[in-house]
Amino acid sequence: MEQQGAVKHTLAGIQWLFFMFANTIVIPLTIGHAFDLSSGDIATSIQRAFILTGTASLLQVWIGHRWILLEGQSGLWWGVIISLCASAPSMGLSLPEVGASMITGIVLSGITIIVMGLFGVGDRIKKWFTPHVMFVIIFLIASQLIFIFAKGMLGLNAEATVHPMTSLFILAVIVLVLLLTLAGPAKLRNFAILIGIIVGWIFYTLIFGTEAQSFDGGGQLWTPFTWGSPWEVPLNGGIVAVTYLTGLLNLSNTMAAMKGSAQLFGSEPAPRQYRGGFIVTGFMNILAGIFGVVPYGTYASTIGFLQATRILNRIPFMIGASGLILFGFVPQLAEFFSTLPLTVGNAVLFVAYLSMMNSALTQLRGITFTSRTIYRVALPAFIGLSWMTFPSTVWTEVPLLIQPLISNGLLLGIILTLLVNHLIPWDRMEEQDRKESQKAEKPEKPEKTEKPAIAEAKSG
Secondary structure, eight states: OHHHHHHHHHHHHHHHHHHHHHTTSHHHHHHHHHTTOOHHHHHHHHHHHHHHHHHHHHHHHHHSSOSOOOEEEOHHHHHHHHHHHHHHHHHTOOHHHHHHHHHHHHHHHHHHHHHHHHTTHHHHHGGGSOHHHHHHHHHHHHHHHHHHHHHHHTTTTTOSSOOHHHHHHHHHHHHHHHHHHHHSOHHHHTTHHHHHHHHHHHHHHHHHOOOOOOOTTOOOTTOSOSSOOTTTSOOOHHHHHHHHHHHHHTHHHHHHHHHHHHHHHTSOOOHHHHHHHHHHHHHHHHHHHHTTOOOEEEOTTHHHHHHHHOOOOHHHHHHHHHHHHHHHTOHHHHHHHTTSOHHHHHHHHHHHGGGHHHHHHHTTTTOOOOTTTTHHHHHHHHHHHHHHTSOGGGGTTSOTTTHHHHTOHHHHHHHHHHHHHHHSOHHHHHHHHHHHHHHHHSOOOOOOOOOOHHHHHHHO
16 A cells, blocks of 8 residues: 555656646746857756756745645746846846846845745735736736747747748647647646647657757856846846836735635635745745746646646655756756747747636636726726737837836736725725616606595495
């Protein structure tokens, strides 16, 4: 029986490893290209991402929130970093200046989050993240990532035109992953992302070939400030402020994951879990900023994985996280994975993150809207979404200090939803609408008519 249990835990651990790997591999690739890093630096950033992601997940399950939820590179951070790198030319900044400013904001936000954890602030601010706020946040994060993946899978990050043959191939990869996810055998559904990456990678190489990768000048594994040194280039106050604010807003990931998984684990998260979770997230964000890795957050997408696999034991989770750390300490593996075609990786994640719409809509389950209260979610959601479509060049006349904030639809939408939901008396407005609706539906009382004279005579 013990041997069977060990085999079961090992297989479940491998499944966790695949899930963690698939959610980690593409992020350092896209960030490396955004910062125009050499292939060697990209390889070492993949190693660091594996090691730090595995370490963050283990720390969370040991001393953090203590639930088996992946602590991974945050989608909010990912979108903000890509957006700021793309906006660098319009702001008249070099990539090292953007990177150094971001590192400063990331480290400062990490320190603040640790302090918030020590003082138990997490349990107090959870009331800010109402279902309406969570819907807008998840919707905008999903939209930002989908835009990034759509451009990436069509090769529009590197070139200005779409290549029909490559696009048809990517469409086939998307269809494959969708078929596995929607109609595949239950045992394969959990591995749809990984299968899509492997099959797409192999056939992309066979059809289109691959450029030879050289890994000279990759540097040391733990070389700090690969994005730019805060002591060597001037800092941009606007970017520092935006990244600092992003670090605080990124706590919405932790809130969403812990609130959403409470039913799975059979209890509501205790105040000490928020404290521990915040401290670990803050500490890992400091390390992420220093060593050029996208900062961390608790993955709400883990809930779907847990619901599908029902793997609620800690041992497989720790096996998977430990395996990811081992991946990072083998440089040949990191160098090999850095040759993954970005178009394939983006196409697979494009499909994977479509399910975030379900996470967003779930927040509004049981909530009804009136013609006025719909603005509670529509206003911040659509302002943020429309802002994402504007090219970065339209903001060149805006002062540099606020340019990073006003030009980022994701951040703007999150700030707006917090303000709109907590400064406007929506509950009173909803009660007024409810009373008016009831009054309109209530039938009018018929007027009292006089009895006919003949009827009165009979009664007399």
